[in-house]
Amino acid sequence: MRVDTLSRTFAALADPTRRAILSRLAQGPATVTELAAPHAMTLPSVSRHLRVLETAGLVVKGREAQWRPCTLAPEPLVEADEWMAPYRDFFASRLPRLAEVLRDSSERNPT
């Protein structure tokens, strides 16, 4: 079983349904049923996806009567973003050169 936060975060993001849930939650809290609605999937399945997100710390579930309003939690995404930052710099410095290479090669071998 994976223990470190970063691995759990990325694993949680490695699913289209879960990413869709997160982007929905970025617009505000929602209940499980609301989150499930757009997906061609049973409620239990969505509930489990939510549990993965919750375990990863990406979602926090509240309790209001029989509803569990879900909220987006920033920390793990911030951490993932921080992990990516050095690569962003890396690309920023190399991308112009890459563009140059692509331009040169397209001159020799036009698309």
Added chain:
Amino acid sequence: MRVDTLSRTFAALADPTRRAILSRLAQGPATVTELAAPHAMTLPSVSRHLRVLETAGLVVKGREAQWRPCTLAPEPLVEADEWMAPYRDFFASRLPRLAEVLRDSSERNPT
């Protein structure tokens, strides 16, 4: 089986060994054996991790005699970064407010 690029990218990132390989490659190309050295794992296992990274498009393997010099490939990480960007904005605008909420709640319910 997952098909979309983003899912494959995040799945590839969801492993400490693979992330370590990427950060090593950010400093320049390396052979499979060189990449395997720091890890308490057999060479075949590392080779498989590399295949995951290659399938995700994060690593490109060359061919020089009996060596396969591996290079970091930017595109999938750029795409992952682009997926994250809106959340980055989201947090930037909400983090101060979140801090405020946390401060208020700690006044009512001190830790």
Added chain:
DNA sequence: CGAGTAATTGCGTAGTTTGCTAACTATGCA
């Protein structure tokens, strides 16, 4: 209490991932 809504849990199935060892391919060099 009983009916209805919201959500989770149990269980079975199918497929994937990860690690190992052993065997194999490919290349270089004497």
Added chain:
DNA sequence: TGCATAGTTAGCAAACTACGCAATTACTCG
């Protein structure tokens, strides 16, 4: 040709993942 190095493939077991259906919990309201 024969040996050493670099790396992959095959085969296996254990663990994990994703899904559906059925049952269960938790709560509201009449």
